[in-house]
Amino acid sequence: xxxxxxxxxxxxxxxxxxxxxxxxxxxxxxxxxxxxxxxxxxxxxxxxxxxxxxxxxxxxxxxxxxxxxxxxxxxxxxxxxxxxxxxxxxxxxxxxxxxxxxxxxxxxxxxxxxxxxxxxxxxxxxxxxxxxxxxxxxxxxxxxxxxxxxxxxxxxxxxxxxxxxxxxxxxxxxxxxxxxxxxxxxxxxxxxxxxxxxxxxxxxxxxxxxx
Amino acid sequence: xxxxxxxxxxxxxxxxxxxxxxxxxxxxxxxxxxxxxxxxxxxxxxxxxxxxxxxxxxxxxxxxxxxxxxxxxxxxxxxxxxxxxxxxxxxxxxxxxxxxxxxxxxxxxxxxxxxxxxxxxxxxxxxxxxxxxxxxxxxxxxxxxxxxxxxxxxxxxxxxxxxxxxxxxxxxxxxxxxxxxxxxxxxxxxxxxxxxxxxxxxxxxxxxxxxxxxxxxxxxxxxxxxxxxxxxxxxxxxxxxxxxxxxxxxxxxxxxxxxxxxxxxxxxxxxxxxxxxxxxxxxxxxxxxxxxxxxxxxxxxxxxxxxxxxxxxxxxxx
Numbered sequence: 001x002x003x004x005x006x007x008x009x010x011x012x013x014x015x016x017x018x019x020x021x022x023x024x025x026x027x028x029x030x031x032x033x034x035x036x037x038x039x040x041x042x043x044x045x046x047x048x049x050x051x052x053x054x055x056x057x058x059x060x061x062x063x064x065x066x067x068x069x070x071x072x073x074x075x076x077x078x079x080x081x082x083x084x085x086x087x088x089x090x091x092x093x094x095x096x097x098x099x100x101x102x103x104x105x106x107x108x109x110x111x112x113x114x115x116x117x118x119x120x121x122x123x124x125x126x127x128x129x130x131x132x133x134x135x136x137x138x139x140x141x142x143x144x145x146x147x148x149x150x151x152x153x154x155x156x157x158x159x160x161x162x163x164x165x166x167x168x169x170x171x172x173x174x175x176x177x178x179x180x181x182x183x184x185x186x187x188x189x190x191x192x193x194x195x196x197x198x199x200x201x202x203x204x205x206x207x208x209x210x211x
Numbered sequence: 212x213x214x215x216x217x218x219x220x221x222x223x224x225x226x227x228x229x230x231x232x233x234x235x236x237x238x239x240x241x242x243x244x245x246x247x248x249x250x251x252x253x254x255x256x257x258x259x260x261x262x263x264x265x266x267x268x269x270x271x272x273x274x275x276x277x278x279x280x281x282x283x284x285x286x287x288x289x290x291x292x293x294x295x296x297x298x299x300x301x302x303x304x305x306x307x308x309x310x311x312x313x314x315x316x317x318x319x320x321x322x323x324x325x326x327x328x329x330x331x332x333x334x335x336x337x338x339x340x341x342x343x344x345x346x347x348x349x350x351x352x353x354x355x356x357x358x359x360x361x362x363x364x365x366x367x368x369x370x371x372x373x374x375x376x377x378x379x380x381x382x383x384x385x386x387x388x389x390x391x392x393x394x395x396x397x398x399x400x401x402x403x404x405x406x407x408x409x410x411x412x413x414x415x416x417x418x419x420x421x422x423x424x425x426x427x428x429x430x431x432x433x434x435x436x437x438x439x440x441x442x443x444x445x446x447x448x449x450x451x452x453x454x455x456x457x458x459x460x461x462x463x464x465x466x467x468x469x470x471x472x473x474x475x476x477x478x479x480x481x482x483x484x485x486x487x488x489x490x491x492x493x494x495x496x497x498x499x500x501x502x503x504x505x506x507x508x509x510x511x512x513x514x515x516x517x518x519x520x521x522x523x524x525x526x527x528x529x
Contacts, residue, residue, distance in 0.1 A: 023290070023293060023294075023297075023493065023495070025493055025494040026494070027494075127303070156297060159297075159301070159303075159306070162303070162306075165306070167306075167307065167310065169306050169307070169309055169310045169313075170289075170293050170296075170313060171293070171296065171297045172293060172294060172297035172493060173297075206487060206488040206489050208298070208299060208300035208301075208487070209300060210300070210301065210302075210303060211302065211303060211355075
């Protein structure tokens with residue numbers, strides 16, 4: 001039932017909004033994984049990031065996409081929690097948690113051949129400004145070294161719906177997907193490689209600053 | 212004979228002729244592709260396929276009824292303006308002001324639909340021109356003020372104001388619009404503008420040697436421009452008496468104006484894109500780029516053709 005609602009939500013709401021009001025320029029779509037397990041690592045500007053990334057995949061794979069999201073925010077009230085868990089399919093993460101292995105749920109999802117959507121910047125932060133990637137993605141890659149990690153750079157959604165705003169203003173957004181990288185055996189060099197790949201993707205576009 | 216909502220049979224015949232041209236283009240492309248397969252002919256084939264989609268969407272929009280046609284033209288304008296706003300540098304503080312700029316589109320197209328010449332002419336060049344600097348002043352941020360005002364005003368003019376002239380043609384009074392009505396005038400303008408683009412491209416590919424403005428648009432040549440101009444004048448002289456109130460010699464003149472204005476619109480949008488370091492304004496239409504890339508010629512051709520028609524033909528001066 002929730003799978004039907006999820007598909008309906010994407011067909012009737014997300015895709016029309018992305019197509020008509022926002023407009024997407026997607027580059028490197030051919031790089032995106034056709035099946036899991038896989039990790040998408042993207043920069044984060046807006047709530048729309050998750051929906052946009054999910055809309056890039058075929059509807060039949062929708063339920064296999066699992067965005068990791070902060071439990072304290074998305075489970076804060078029961079309506080949002082229902083929506084986030086059932087319609088978006090998030091895996092809630094407890095920030096600064098006390099559990100033994102904070103990545104256990106994500107690892108389990110990868111073991112179920114699902115595609116994880118991660119925002120290693122942690123939070124949306126300042127729109128259209130990159131923040132340093134946190135190392136969680138590296139720990140996850142280390143735990144599941146055979147799983148490919150796909151860097152994806154996004155621009156524009158932070159202008160359309162930045163943090164703290166409820167009004168959607170139309171802007172075209174750019175999504176630039178890159179080839180997968182794999183665990184290299186060391187956290188530092190892995191993070192460096194991811195950063196270099198993200199910078200290379202960002203450099204494919206000619207984006208004006210937004211201040 | 213007229214269809215129920217006043218669409219002239221002539222418009223349907225003209226659309227039929229366009230499809231005949233399209234079929235011919237598809238056949239030529241298929242032959243070229245067989246003779247020399249490669250990225251060049253693949254690109255050509257993508258373009259022709261996109262033409263099928265664009266012409267079909269335009270046909271549906273124009274034959275349904277005038278409200279649908281106007282909404283369609285307004286939506287195309289929205290897409291073009293959105294591409295513009297997304298490419299230029301904007302300020303965070305102006306986010307809501309940009310939303311108001313979008314809202315100017317339905318207002319402007321409503322004035323066009325009402326065929327309200329005065330309101331249509333002053334709304335953007337006067338009222339919006341005064342409104343946005345005021346709104347930006349009230350945000351209290353002066354840093355980047357001039358750039359924000361300047362780029363927004365020019366963007367509204369070159370996309371919304373310029374392209375809304377297409378809806379104004381459509382709304383032309385039946386008494387002055389000629390044998391095929393406003394839809395005939397719109398079809399004449401759009402078909403000739405797009406034909407001129409293709410003709411310029413083709414003549415340029417075949418014979419192009421002498422560049423016109425190499426720093427702005429290195430592929431534009433005198434051979435392409437003049438070949439396009441000649442082809443468009445000939446087509447206009449044939450189609451004009453059928454679709455417009457103009458006799459063939461004035462129609463040829465109008466075709467020449469459309470070809471020259473279309474060329475100028477094309478290179479003006481090229482200059483804008485080159486300044487920002489982008490090749491295409493978007494990726495919506497395979498082989499063509501964005502909407503703004505497709506309507507660049509119309510941003511000049513539509514106002515020039517409309518005002519020439521308004522001054523000379525609608526008023527009865529010729």
